[in-house]
Amino acid sequence: METRPSTALLTDMYELTMVxxxxxxxxxxxxxVFEVFTxxxxxxRRFMVMAGVARILEGLERFQFxxxxxxxxxxxxxxxxxxxxxxxxxxxxxxIIGYPEGEVFMVNSPILTVQGTFxxxxxxxxxxxxxxxxxxxxxxxxxxxxxxxxxxPCLDMGARRAHERAAVSAARAAQIGGFAxxxxxxxxxxxxxxAIGTAAHAFTLLFxxxxxxxxxxxxxxxxxxxxxxDTYDVEAAVETAVRVAREAGGELGAVRLxxxxxxxxxxxxxxxLDDLGAKSTKITVTNDLDEYAIAGLGAAPVDSYGVGTKLVxxxxxxxxxxxxxxxxxxxxxGVMEPVEKKSAEKSTKGGLKWAGRVVEDNTAQTELLVxxxxxxxxxxFFAERGARALQQTFVRGGEIDTxxxxxEALARAQQRHLDSRNELPYQAWRLSEGEVAIPTEFVHLDx
Numbered sequence: 398m399e400t401r402p403s404t405a406l407l408t409d410m411y412e413l414t415m416v417x418x419x420x421x422x423x424x425x426x427x428x429x430v431f432e433v434f435t436x437x438x439x440x441x442r443r444f445m446v447m448a449g450v451a452r453i454l455e456g457l458e459r460f461q462f463x464x465x466x467x468x469x470x471x472x473x474x475x476x477x478x479x480x481x482x483x484x485x486x487x488x489x490x491x492x493i494i495g496y497p498e499g500e501v502f503m504v505n506s507p508i509l510t511v512q513g514t515f516x517x518x519x520x521x522x523x524x525x526x527x528x529x530x531x532x533x534x535x536x537x538x539x540x541x542x543x544x545x546x547x548x549x550p551c552l553d554m555g556a557r558r559a560h561e562r563a564a565v566s567a568a569r570a571a572q573i574g575g576f577a578x579x580x581x582x583x584x585x586x587x588x589x590x591x592a593i594g595t596a597a598h599a600f601t602l603l604f605x606x607x608x609x610x611x612x613x614x615x616x617x618x619x620x621x622x623x624x625x626x627d628t629y630d631v632e633a634a635v636e637t638a639v640r641v642a643r644e645a646g647g648e649l650g651a652v653r654l655x656x657x658x659x660x661x662x663x664x665x666x667x668x669x670l671d672d673l674g675a676k677s678t679k680i681t682v683t684n685d686l687d688e689y690a691i692a693g694l695g696a697a698p699v700d701s702y703g704v705g706t707k708l709v710x711x712x713x714x715x716x717x718x719x720x721x722x723x724x725x726x727x728x729x730x731g732v733m734e735p736v737e738k739k740s741a742e743k744s745t746k747g748g749l750k751w752a753g754r755v756v757e758d759n760t761a762q763t764e765l766l767v768x769x770x771x772x773x774x775x776x777x778f779f780a781e782r783g784a785r786a787l788q789q790t791f792v793r794g795g796e797i798d799t800x801x802x803x804x805e806a807l808a809r810a811q812q813r814h815l816d817s818r819n820e821l822p823y824q825a826w827r828l829s830e831g832e833v834a835i836p837t838e839f840v841h842l843d844x
Contacts, residue, residue: 404456405487406466408523410475416516417476420483425516428733430725430749433495433509433529435718440830444821445717446540446814447496447508448570449532451802453525454791460524462487489517490795494788496752498806499573499813501821503764505837507750508533508719510788515726522721530719531563532570534711538688539574540818541712542704544826545692550577550701552593553584554683555709567709573810576708577701589804598655601628611641620647623681626666627656635666639675651679651700659684660697667698687712688828725749735768746839751775753784754820754835761820761835770842778842 419425438445462470462484470476470484491513502508509525511518542551553571556564556579568576568584578591585592596614604610611624620642626634635652642649652670654662659682670678679700687707694702707713722745725735735747748768753775755763765784767775779786791801800806818826825834 401459403461403463403466404459404524405462405484405520406469407456407527408520412520412522413470413476413480416483416519417480419515419519420479421477425483426514428727429513429515429518429723430733431511431518431522431721432507432724432750433511433525433719433721434505434507435720436504436743437718438504438833439714439718441828442537442714443825443827443831444501444503444537444540444818444834445533446536446574447500447502447533448498448536448573448810449528449566450495450498450791451806452528452532452566452569453509454797454799454802456524456528457489457521457792457797460487460489460521483516487517487520488795489513489521489792491517491792492790492794493792494790496787497789497801497813498810499815499817500787501814501817501834503835503837504833505746505766505839506764507752507766507788510749511721512749526719526721528566530716532566532573533717533719534715535567535570535709536574536814537717538708538712538714539571539576540814541688541828542686542691542702542708543575544818545688545695545828546702547695549699551575551691552577552681552701552703553579553581553705553708554594554703555705556581558706559709564709569807571708572807573814575811575814576704580703588807590807595623595653596625598625598628601625607634608637608641611638612645615641615645619650620645621650623651623653623679624649625655626652627654627662631657631662631666632669635669636673639670639673639678649675649678651681653681653683653703655683659690659699660694663694663697663699692828748841750839751779752787753779753782754787755782755784756820757783759820760822763835764837765840766837767840767842774842778840 467481471481493511495509496502553568553576564581565584568579568581569588572590578593580594582592584590601607601610624638639649663680681701682699683703686702686704691702724747725733728734737747738745750766750768753765754761776786791798821834
């Protein structure tokens with residue numbers, strides 16, 4: 398069985414020094430509420446996509462300190478003996494709720510809420526943000542690309558353009574955003590994503606002639622494979638590819654274009670294929686695509702898109718700019734009260750928030766964030782306003798709901814994204830810069 402390492406030191410040092418001081422001053426056991434949200438979107442994002450929940454839950458199971466980690470913290474005097482003792486037995490015992498994977502979110506949406514003692518919840522900040530900031534950015538970029546593709550499959554080919562482990566996470570997040578496969582075999586194995594890929598230019602250059610290379614590939618992969626046709630002369634390659642596939646007993650599956658004017662090239666190759674009678678042979682294109690390039694290919698006879706660099710870097714926006722802020726804590730009397738920052742441009746709204754979305758005529762209108770009540774009161778308010786509740790429970794009393802992990806959960810997340818994206822007003826789908834898809838309204842209920 399695969400043993401994966403502890404996630405406990407995937408954190409910033411000040412998480413531990415804060416806990417150390419809080420424990421020394423008798424404040425570590427105070428109940429607190431932390432929320433993950435973003436204060437603003439880049440101009441090019443009208444909505445963002447929740448992704449990373451399953452990875453968080455998998456990592457939370459391993460968020461425990463082993464002997465070597467504790468020895469490192471003690472030897473380097475990062476924390477004192479009281480904190481070392483606390484960390485020896487650390488296990489998160491609080492609650493985590495949030496937006497399920499695939500759900501779209503808006504500015505200030507509390508996409509993850511962590512409730513527990515200060516010492517327990519503070520330690521999770523960096524780990525949670527590192528997962529969510531990356532995964533949400535990739536899923537959001539993937540969503541824009543699949544919007545631009547208008548139903549044509551988008552395929553992840555970004556493994557060589559990212560950290561080797563980040564590439565695996567990116568492949569999963571891209572699936573949530575609507576992608577249909579990945580070239581990364583670790584992602585395919587771990588998450589059950591369809592693996593794709595055939596051959597690069599190096600394979601063609603290995604042989605004395607292009608025809609020999611095509612014959613070799615078809616011999617092992619069959620006529621339904623995809624042949625790369627722009628190593629030398631595209632027109633000659635397409636003719637050879639179709640002929641070799643037929644000689645092997647079938648019609649060629651697809652050709653791939655990886656350079657030049659892809660729009661003009663696709664039209665030219667489509668006509669050539671049709672003239673050769675290879676009307677079922679598809680055309681896939683690659684070459685540094687992003688959502689704008691994909692949109693530009695919308696009128697071209699392209700059947701699928703392979704996306705690499707721009708996908709795994711968030712198409713120019715590699716982080717969701719999420720923050721993790723304390724919004725409520727237990728006071729000296731043992732009563733929970735809201736807290737908030739007042740600092741310029743970084744202020745926060747205090748209080749635990751329940752999130753709902755008003756939907757009228759199958760179109761989202763407003764994101765409602767309700768404070769001053771419990772979940773029951775919030776759900777009653779949502780029903781009165783015609784809103785659906787957005788948050789789900791991922792962890793209760795430290796017990797992880799494993800139904801949010803695994804291949805079935807990933808498939809549900811992809812469908813959830815399609816459903817929630819389809820609820821958004823039309824302008825939210827535009828690739829141009831503009832306003833956030835729907836406004837966010839804060840409501841305080843006095844019980």
